Amino acid sequence: MFKKFILYYEKIFSYFKPFDFIYPLIIRLFLAPIFWIAGIEKLMHIESTIEWFGNTEWGLGLPFPALIAYMATFTEIIGSIFLMTGFATRLISIPLIIVMIVAIFTVHVEHGWLAIASQNSEAHIRLQGFLNWLQQYYPQRHDFITELGQPVMLNNGVEFAVTYIIMLISLIFSGAGKYISIDYWLALWAHKTSA
Numbered sequence: 568m569f570k571k572f573i574l575y576y577e578k579i580f581s582y583f584k585p586f587d588f589i590y591p592l593i594i595r596l597f598l599a600p601i602f603w604i605a606g607i608e609k610l611m612h613i614e615s616t617i618e619w620f621g622n623t624e625w626g627l628g629l630p631f632p633a634l635i636a637y638m639a640t641f642t643e644i645i646g647s648i649f650l651m652t653g654f655a656t657r658l659i660s661i662p663l664i665i666v667m668i669v670a671i672f673t674v675h676v677e678h679g680w681l682a683i684a685s686q687n688s689e690a691h692i693r694l695q696g697f698l699n700w701l702q703q704y705y706p707q708r709h710d711f712i713t714e715l716g717q718p719v720m721l722n723n724g725v726e727f728a729v730t731y732i733i734m735l736i737s738l739i740f741s742g743a744g745k746y747i748s749i750d751y752w753l754a755l756w757a758h759k760t761s762a
Contacts (some may be wrong), residue, residue, distance in 0.1 A: 570664050579716045586745075587745075588744035588745035588746055588747065588751075589676040589744070590741070590744070591656075591737075591738055591741045591742065591744035591748075592653075592743075592744050592747050592748070594734045594737060594738055595650045595651065595653060595656065595743060595748075596651070597659045597734070598647075598663075598734055598735070599648075599649050599650040599651040600647065601731065602643040602644070602646050602647035602650065603612055603643070603644065603647035603648075604665065606640050606641070606642075606643030606644035606646075607637075607644065607649060609636065609639065609640040609643070610640050610644065613636065613640065614638070616636045616640070616691045617632045617633045617636045618632070620632035620633075620635055620636045627673045627674070629673065629703055639669070640664050642662045642663060642665075642666050643666060644658045645659070645664045646662065646666075650738075652748070652749050653743030653744065653747065653748020653749050653750050653751065654743075654748070654749040654750060655750065656738050656742055656748065656750055657738065657743075657750075659737050660735040660736070660739045661739070663731075663735050664732050664735050667729075667731050667732045667735070668732070671725050671728045671729070674723070675724055675725040676725055677724055678722055678723045678724040678725075679722070679724045679725070680724045680725055680726055681719070681722045681724040681726055682719075682722060682723065682724050682726040682727045683719050683720070683721065683722055684719065684720040684721070685722075688720070688722065690720040690722065691719075691720050692756075693720075694718060694719075694720045698712075698713070698718065
């Protein structure tokens with residue numbers, strides 16, 4: 568009976584095989600705007616980005632801050648374009664992973680795992696105390712701030728960066744996917760012209 572169930576299960580999900588190009592497409596479309604926004608933000612404020620990268624007192628204290636800032640910025644911008652179009656997806660995933668690893672060890676690791684502070688953290692307790700005070704003394708202000716959703720405290724842990732790395736690793740193994748990627752059409756063209 569269990570064997571029958573497994574075979575039936577396999578048969579049902581075999582019908583999804585023609586649509587397996589969707590999962591790398593979804594990952595690419597999810598990651599592309601994240602890297603685009605990060606890169607454009609750095610580029611729009613490149614002087615302060617360089618200063619933050621290099622400053623040892625309140626910044627990251629990295630060597631060659633201008634070089635590293637420009638490399639990170641253009642890796643994210645070019646990477647987002649490549650991910651969006653599905654061009655050189657496996658290749659561009661490698662420098663994007665490196666950018667994420669550097670971000671983890673220079674910015675996020677000291678804050679632990681969580682990207683958003685948990686409800687029992689000191690940061691969340693303080694935020695909740697402020698919101699309670701605001702509700703008591705300035706209820707209209709409180710309603711204005713909370714009407715679009717509950718404010719949260721950023722913990723800045725490694726959670727998001729690790730998630731992006733996992734997604735990029737999966738793109739290294741899967742590639743950009745069929746049909747909706749430049750990689751697919753270039754490979755198809757290469758195989759046809761080499762035959």
